[in-house]
Amino acid sequence: MIRLRSFSDTRSEPFDEASFDALFRECVADVHGYALSLLGERAAAEDVTAVAFERLFRGRGRLDARRGTPRALLFTIARNAALDELRRRRRQPLATPAAESLAAMPGEGGEAEEVERRESVRQALAALPARDREIVLLKFHGQLTGAELAQALGISESNAGTRLHRALSRLREGSLAAEEVA
Amino acid sequence: MKVVRFPTPAERSASENQSAAIDAALNGETAGVEADALRELRADVRSLAAPLDADFERELQSRLAEWGARRGRPRRSLNARRAGLRRRLVSLPGRSLALGGAGASVAMIMLLLVTIGPLRSGHGGGPAAFSASGGSALPRPAQQHTSRSSSGGAASSEGPARADLEPPPAAASGAVSAAAPGRLQQLGASVALATSPSGVQQVADSVARVGVGDGGYVRSSHVQVRSNGPSEALLTLSIPSAKLSSAIAALGRIASVRSIDQESQDITSSFDSARRQLADAEAVRRALLKALAAATTQGQIDSLREQLNGNRASISRDRAALHAVSRRAATSQLEVTITGGAGGEAHEGLTLHRGLHDAGRVLAVAGAVLLIALAALVPLAVVGAALDALRRAWRRRRREAALDS
Numbered sequence: 361m362i363r364l365r366s367f368s369d370t371r372s373e374p375f376d377e378a379s380f381d382a383l384f385r386e387c388v389a390d391v392h393g394y395a396l397s398l399l400g401e402r403a404a405a406e407d408v409t410a411v412a413f414e415r416l417f418r419g420r421g422r423l424d425a426r427r428g429t430p431r432a433l434l435f436t437i438a439r440n441a442a443l444d445e446l447r448r449r450r451r452q453p454l455a456t457p458a459a460e461s462l463a464a465m466p467g468e469g470g471e472a473e474e475v476e477r478r479e480s481v482r483q484a485l486a487a488l489p490a491r492d493r494e495i496v497l498l499k500f501h502g503q504l505t506g507a508e509l510a511q512a513l514g515i516s517e518s519n520a521g522t523r524l525h526r527a528l529s530r531l532r533e534g535s536l537a538a539e540e541v542a
Numbered sequence: 543m544k545v546v547r548f549p550t551p552a553e554r555s556a557s558e559n560q561s562a563a564i565d566a567a568l569n570g571e572t573a574g575v576e577a578d579a580l581r582e583l584r585a586d587v588r589s590l591a592a593p594l595d596a597d598f599e600r601e602l603q604s605r606l607a608e609w610g611a612r613r614g615r616p617r618r619s620l621n622a623r624r625a626g627l628r629r630r631l632v633s634l635p636g637r638s639l640a641l642g643g644a645g646a647s648v649a650m651i652m653l654l655l656v657t658i659g660p661l662r663s664g665h666g667g668g669p670a671a672f673s674a675s676g677g678s679a680l681p682r683p684a685q686q687h688t689s690r691s692s693s694g695g696a697a698s699s700e701g702p703a704r705a706d707l708e709p710p711p712a713a714a715s716g717a718v719s720a721a722a723p724g725r726l727q728q729l730g731a732s733v734a735l736a737t738s739p740s741g742v743q744q745v746a747d748s749v750a751r752v753g754v755g756d757g758g759y760v761r762s763s764h765v766q767v768r769s770n771g772p773s774e775a776l777l778t779l780s781i782p783s784a785k786l787s788s789a790i791a792a793l794g795r796i797a798s799v800r801s802i803d804q805e806s807q808d809i810t811s812s813f814d815s816a817r818r819q820l821a822d823a824e825a826v827r828r829a830l831l832k833a834l835a836a837a838t839t840q841g842q843i844d845s846l847r848e849q850l851n852g853n854r855a856s857i858s859r860d861r862a863a864l865h866a867v868s869r870r871a872a873t874s875q876l877e878v879t880i881t882g883g884a885g886g887e888a889h890e891g892l893t894l895h896r897g898l899h900d901a902g903r904v905l906a907v908a909g910a911v912l913l914i915a916l917a918a919l920v921p922l923a924v925v926g927a928a929l930d931a932l933r934r935a936w937r938r939r940r941r942e943a944a945l946d947s
Contacts, residue, residue, distance in 0.1 A: 380610075388594065388599060389593070392594045393594070394591075397587075397590060406595070413606065443944045444944075447940060447944035478586050478590065481587060485590070490946065491942075499564075500588055517561070522560070524560075524561060525564065528583070
């Protein structure tokens with residue numbers, strides 16, 4: 361199993377331009393995926409992604425390693441930008457996922473089971489309350505630890521853990537139910 | 543209103559354990575069906591989002607490289623600029639209020655310091671800030687401690703025992719205006735001395751010693767020493783006119799001289815008139831004595847004796863008048879005003895003591911101004927911090943509300 365995230369391990373290093381470049385390469389796809397899943401529109405997700413990196417770049421001189429990793433800060437910024445975008449446009453977050461937000465499904469063949477499973481996950485995710493859906497997206501796309509998740513959400517770590525556990529349970533139950541229906 | 547209770551320590555521990563278990567499973571640190579299912583769920587959720595467009599990634603990467611090359615602030619998009627403006631406007635009640643208060647306080651401090659500086663330097667004043675002529679220009683603050691002595695009544699008993707019929711020496715030279723040959727002048731002078739408040743008494747004593755040492759005396763003295771505020775002394779000396787210049791020079795060695803006023807009055811005619819009257823009276827006496835010697839009858843003798851008695855009294859009066867005029871020319875009145883205050887040592891030059899004193903005063907004033915500024919700033923900072931916290935909470939609430947819509 362490949363460990364997806366690694367940038368938080370560099371928290372003791374100075375956050376110079378090389379570090380920023382490494383963070384960009386490592387996280388740009390995750391930030392985009394999180395924003396796209398939350399906003400449901402590619403253009404808006406790209407705007408949020410650009411804004412997140414721009415704000416982080418402008419504030420890189422003030423980064424304090426004791427207050428969190430650059431990755432956690434990046435996803436905090438991305439979340440704020442995405443929520444601002446949602447509030448501005450009054451867009452329903454992933455209530456009815458736009459076609460462009462979905463990845464290209466595997467074609468016919470031996471992967472039909474995988475297609476069904478992903479469809480059931482998509483339905484279950486769409487059926488989740490917005491707050492549960494947001495925390496799942498932040499956890500899976502951002503790959504944040506419990507503490508980083510709490511920091512991004514502005515809540516306590518135990519509260520974040522409780523909410524995440526509840527949201528994942530609902531997602532799995534919803535996914536299983538959708539699979540049975542199918 | 544939704545009330546969310548705080549988790550108990552046991553619940554907190556359980557939730558943290560759950561969070562740690564999820565992290566371990568997602569990081570591949572644990573094995574088993576549950577962990578595999580969680581990792582599979584993560585992969586499915588991540589795969590739902592369309593992949594990042596390669597063109598966008600390249601464009602963003604080039605912008606990142608451009609920002610890094612410029613080593614400055616990145617060029618902000620129009621939307622970002624609008625958002626920044628909105629952010630600054632929203633933050634006005636909080637942080638900007640505190641910053642504005644701080645700026646106003648600093649400006650107030652600068653204004654006070656700029657205002658106090660000229661006032662303090664002007665307070666010292668230059669020399670001859672006031673004329674001590676006659677002592678009438680002296681301020682007379684309420685007395686706290688006053689000592690007074692006077693010997694004015696003894697003036698007539700001092701001086702020569704009998705009138706000198708010869709004109710007294712024309713007094714003074716140098717600083718005091720010299721009299722023309724054969725003329726008599728009455729001289730007077732007023733000297734203003736400056737010293738520290740604590741040195742007024744000592745200077746007054748020295749001035750009195752100068753007067754007595756030069757063959758004169760202290761006609762009157764008034765010394766006022768205040769523990770808080772300016773002190774002053776006024777002495778009136780009567781000294782021989784010939785010693786007036788040296789006395790003034792001696793005063794200049796005791797303390798700094800702020801002003802010298804001198805006056806002279808020609809009294810030659812008064813002296814001549816008094817001398818003529820005396821000469822006339824003495825001529826009458828000689829004639830009476832001669833007539834008395836030639837008198838033959840008792841009536842003539844008695845009459846002449848009576849006239850001689852009257853003439854004796856007249857001679858005595860005329861001699862006293864001549865003596866008085868002569869003494870006016872022989873002695874001079876010297877009024878010495880001593881002031882001790884903040885500006886008393888204005889032109890004694892820069893000394894270490896004065897420098898330390900002024901530095902202390904400046905620090906005290908600056909401290910007081912800082913204290914006042916802090917008294918104004920602290921409430922402003924508290925209000926600003928509260929407003930800033932409210933603004934943050936309000937903004938977070940608005941963001942979260944976007945999820946509920």
